[in-house]
Amino acid sequence: MERDDVVQRIRLAPDAGLVRSLGANHTLESAVADLVDNSVDAGATRVSVRLLTRRDRLTQVEVLDDGRGMDSDAINAAMTIGHQRDYRQNDLGHFGMGLKAASFGHADTLTVWSTKLDASPVGRRIRRADFSKDFTCEVLSSEAAMEHSEHRSAIIGSDVGTSIIWTEVRNAYRGNASDEARRWLATRNEALRAHLGVTFHRLLTDGRLHIDVLIDELGDALAAPGVPVLPIDPFGYATTGHPAYPKALIAKAGDTQVKLNCHVWPAKSDITGFRIGTKSGEQFQGFYIYRNDRLLQAGGWSDTANPSPARQLARVVLEDGQAIGSFLTMNPEKSGLKFEPIFHDAIGRAAATDGTTFIEYLQVAESVYTNANKRKRRRRPVIRPDKGFAPDLRKRIGKELPFIDGDSIDLKWRRMPAEEFFDVQLSTKTLWLNSRYRPLFAPHGGSLNDAPVLKALMFLLTHEVFEGRHLGSRDKDEIALWKSVLGAAVMAEARMRGE
Known part of the structure; x- marks a missing residue:
């Protein structure tokens, strides 16, 4: 029998002290991405991220967009901690904490300026020290809001939109070495561009969103354009690594089922998309989880499998919205998800229509990697290509063949008789x-690294000659053969082209 023991209902407001821990897990990259989410939800098609400095030290971060903007009521709600608006099905926002957590994870002052169609420009400012005491927010003047609206319009090209500005930035280089400060900025810029490029790659690819990043001295930037962020597709391979993949596995738990699209990258991949930013592709094996075309997790097995070099070609796409909340729990930073025990069990039982299981998929990915590297281990070391070979060509040869320590070969041009195409100078390794x-092979003018296809073929043909200490009778006979055949071939080529 229930007892009627309720005598009163009271509202327990959160302690303002929680502000001090907001955004503690945000990196600069994830924090800016969270602000871009708000811009996308506001209908923005262009977002400009501006990292502004004084004497090469980051002092201000701005994220400007051409979205719908906010009026007075909407901006008050946006500045309220924990306020959850009526999220639409396709919105990227989720918790009502993103703006505050992203901002206070990196700065002590958050200022928001916004202009909505047929409404007066508005501005609000939260100072972390005050907000952590009593949640107070400053209402800014209409004149200042109008001025910032014009500033944003000059950069974005839209009369409506929102500007998020961080000042008193905490997490930045503060030392005295200017070189270190510039290097820190360059590293952050590269990491930020890579993170935004992969996180929003679907929106960027189809033109729904344009993002640029600008780094400039505060006061000098004005309306200077930023450098566009390019999409980084983590599944942008030209040819699959295994003819049976990609393949869909179905994970079921009760009445809920989720599709796992399993991919195998081609072996020895070294392109943007396999590697992301400065990190190798090995670090991005695992699950890629999307929500409304926004990437929430880029790799990682989340304890469903063990990472290993042999599994670096394996990537799995999960983009079923119903999985979040039932199988997966999203963290406030939207930089990863927790796999619930029910989902771990479902993955263990997942299978494709042909019966392929998750562990069998991993074994296929491992075999593609292992077989490719077995072929590589049987190749003996060769002389290192040096001057005259394009950097990308040298890098590729180095990936395919180990180099002999010490020696290197140069490839150069010089005038010779018409019937000769090449010559070997063993003493100088040239x-x-x-x-x-x-002109036949570099028709637009020669350079040090010109004619890469020709030079690659000549290297593969002749490298063994340069790996000996002297030319034996067999070497001399082969060189004579090559000179005779290639000399005739190049003269025929010149005649055919009328040169």
């Missing part, structure tokens, strides 16, 4: 090409 035929 392979000479006849410069009279250079």
Whole structure:
């Protein structure tokens, strides 16, 4: 029998002290991405991220957009901690904490200026020290709001939109070495661009969103344009690593089921998308979880499997919205998800229509990687290509073949008789090409690293000659053969082209 023991209902407001811990897990990259989420939810098609400095030290961060903007009531709600608006199905916002957590994780002062169609520009400012005592927010003047609206319009090209400004930035380089300060900025810029590029790659690719990033001295930037962020597709391979993939596995738990699209990258991949920013592709094996085309998690097995070098080609797409909340729990920073025990069990039982299981998929990815590297281990070391070879070509040769310590070969052009195409100078480790035929292979003018296809072929043909200490009778005979055949071939090529 229930007892009627309720005598009163009271409202327990959160302690303002929680503000001090807001955003503690946010990186600069994840914090800016959270602000971009708000811009996308507001219908923005352009977002400008501005990292402004004094003497190369980051002092102000701005995120400007051309979204719908806010009026007085809407901006008050946005500045209220924990306020959850009526989220639409396709919104990226989720907790009502993003703006405050992202901002106070990196700055002590948050200022928001916004202009909505047919409404007066508005401005609000929260100082972390005050907000952590009593949640107070400053209402800013209409004149200042109008001025900032015009400033944003000059940059974004829209009369409506929102400006988020962080001042008193805490998490930045504060030392005295200018070189270190510039290096810190360059590193943050690269990491930020990579994070935004992969997080919003679907929106960027199809033109729904344009993001640029500007780094400039405070006061000098004005309306200067930023550098566009390019999409980084973590599944942007040209050819799959295994003909049976990608393949869909279905994970079921009760009445809920989720599709796992399993991919195998081609072995020896070294392109943007496999590697992201400065990090190697090995670090991005695992699950890629999307919500409304926004990437929430870029890799990681979340304890469903063990990461290993042999599994670096394996990436799994999960973009079923019903999984979040039932199988997965999103963290406030939207930088990863917790896999619930029910989902761990479901993945263990997941299978494709042909019966392929999750562990069998991982084994296929491992075999593609292992077989490719077995072939590589059987190749003996070769002389290192040096001057005359394009950097990308040298890098690729180095990935395919180990190098002999110490020695290197240069490839240069010089004038020779018409019937000669190349010459070998073992004493200086130089392979000479006849410069009279250079226009055939570098028609737009020669450079140190020109004609990469020709040079790659000549390296593969002749490298063994340079790996000995002297030319034996077999070497001399092969060089004579090559000179005869290639000399005739290049003269025929010149005649065909009328040169």
